[in-house]
Amino acid sequence: MILEGLNVIQTVSDARRDPPVFVSDFFDFSIYVDAPEHAARRWYIERVLLLRATAFKESASDFHRYAALSNEAAEQVAGESWDAINGPNSERTSCRGASAPTSS
Numbered sequence: 796m797i798l799e800g801l802n803v804i805q806t807v808s809d810a811r812r813d814p815p816v817f818v819s820d821f822f823d824f825s826i827y828v829d830a831p832e833h834a835a836r837r838w839y840i841e842r843v844l845l846l847r848a849t850a851f852k853e854s855a856s857d858f859h860r861y862a863a864l865s866n867e868a869a870e871q872v873a874g875e876s877w878d879a880i881n882g883p884n885s886e887r888t889s890c891r892g893a894s895a896p897t898s899s
Contacts, residue, residue: 832882832885832886835881835885836874836877836881836882839873839876839877839881840870840873840874840877843861843869843870843872843873843876844866844869844870844873846858846861847861847862847864847869848862
């Protein structure tokens with residue numbers, strides 16, 4: 796089984812849980828693909844276009860509303876989604892955006 800998404804590698808705990816539980820706690824291993832942001836953004840947009848033509852056509856899909864979008868509209872929506880959510884999350888969780896550890 797392949798689970799995808801930055802939430803899979805998150806390390807920020809929910810303060811209400813002790814000890815904290817992460818999705819990745821249930822995996823044998825995880826892979827993080829480090830790619831230039833423009834390449835990851837393009838991949839995301841192309842993936843949305845593919846899903847729009849396949850899984851999003853299923854009426855039970857949470858993303859069914861995107862199935863009827865034109866290519867241009869779907870690219871715009873996917874790009875806006877990346878810019879508002881996925882891009883900032885990627886920057887926060889990647890080595891490029893991570894803060895160096897501080898010493899006491």
